[in-house]
Amino acid sequence: MTFDQPKTLAEAGPQTGAAGATIEFRGLQRSFGNVRALAGLDLTVGRGELVALLGPSGCGKTTALRVVAGFEHPDAGEVLVDGEDITRVPAHRRDAGMVFQSYSLFPHLSALDNVAFGLRMRGVGRAERRARAGELLDLVGLPDRADRYPHQLSGGQQQRIALARALALRPRVLLLDEPLSALDARVRLTLRDEIRRLQQELGITTLFVTHDQEEALSLADRVAVMNAGRLEQCAPPAELYARPATAFVAEFVGVMSRVPAHADGAVVRVLGRTLPIDGDPAHGDVDVLLRPESIEVVAAADGSAQVLGAAFLGAVTRLSVRSAAGATVKIDIPSHVAATLPLGSRVELALPERPVLVAPRKEPARSSSRPPHEEGTTTMGVPRSG
Structure with missing residues (x-):
């Protein structure tokens, strides 16, 4: 033809x-x-x-x-x-x-x-x-x-x-x-x-x-x-964006944080909650992949997490927060709320009751001398892949 x-x-x-x-x-x-x-x-x-x-x-x-x-x-x-x-x-x-x-x-x-x-x-x-x-x-x-x-x-x-x-x-x-x-x-x-x-x-x-x-x-x-x-x-x-088929898609499209967790079949224990797994059952140490808008943050004087950085994005501000497990997660909250959480604030993190995506445990990269809020990002905040 x-x-x-x-x-x-x-x-x-x-x-x-x-x-x-x-x-x-x-x-x-x-x-x-x-x-x-x-x-x-x-x-x-x-x-x-x-x-x-x-x-x-x-x-x-x-x-x-x-x-x-x-x-x-x-x-x-x-x-x-x-x-x-x-x-x-x-x-x-x-x-x-x-x-x-x-x-x-x-x-x-x-x-x-x-x-x-x-x-x-x-x-x-x-x-x-x-x-x-x-x-x-x-x-x-x-x-x-x-x-x-x-x-x-x-x-x-x-x-x-x-x-x-x-x-x-x-x-x-x-x-x-x-x-x-x-x-x-x-x-x-x-x-x-x-x-x-x-x-x-x-x-x-x-x-x-x-x-x-x-x-x-x-x-x-x-x-x-x-x-x-x-x-x-x-x-x-x-x-x-909402239902990525693989961990690669989840992390490449939009912003996604990895949080260490433990899976037991169809459920996983993460950030103090037991949630259903979105996908095939898993066992043992895994990472839960979380979008920044899916994590809730509440100020608490004795909170187990801490605010490390903030990036103003207009109506929302993207916080970098270190969880109790030592993972750094990105969280989007209204900017007027973020203004009440200065760097160093103690907070508690929570997740809604809905299925989450899991991936094999990934060892954290060696720490960088740059603070989290200075990391290079694309227009939607994902580390540029070259």
Whole structure:
């Protein structure tokens, strides 16, 4: 099966864009020397769906994207689009548009000509391709920048031009390789919303690669968390956060504290309470994984825990508290309540009566000379994985 584009825009379908396609990865494997980038990846992306590939550097997410684009060929496995095997179809014959992290605009072409470049390569007439490029510039909010060259545009504007260029050929698959990582925070938020609006409006099936969990959770219909070339879990953002399938997902997505505990079958004893285990029974020493909003903290002069640090996050403040067992846990409480708990305060910790996730006991890392509130974190407070 090949994906040759129509020669004219009239043949390409309505102005709202082509219908999205399904994408299926079947047992994809890819190695670079001794490094295994993909280790049997299985994943299906629905028609018109936006799926974010999320994971630390080196997990295989960009390799998976490049396999769909045709820039990499797997050592084993298949990629199917609408049920047809495209694993060996050349990149230029795949119905896919790609936006890179580095914009990759032609410096000698105007914004309009950059957007129209793919149409020109497909033999679309000058008047028609300029009209279509103009429509796309309007779509991405840059109709007044048509004659500007890349060096005359901001980073956010250049990435909008790159997005418009990827959409010009009406692809059924849109591939985004960390397109926002080079932008400042304010522009990144604005463009993130624009990408989601356009994707939903045009109905394009989209794969979005990122290592930023906040970006993935706020943008995607489903988030596919990858680790060491394998898929750990693929689920809607709320499910991924509330019901992580593995300890890796639990700790990579959002903030999670490990608290030493003792399991006895279907229950576990933690922070003075016996709670049901969420998942398979366990026995012996384990760690209970707790979200910062799931732990309650109460001031107590003779409390068994102590406040070590605080990070103001607006409406809430994230406390670092050392438990009686010696574990440092993160706890989110209203900022006006946190103001009554200065550093060094004695407190008691409590948990609500609901199932908790457990994982094999993990030995604590060697203590750092930096106080807890100075540890490097991502935008959602998870230690950055590189």
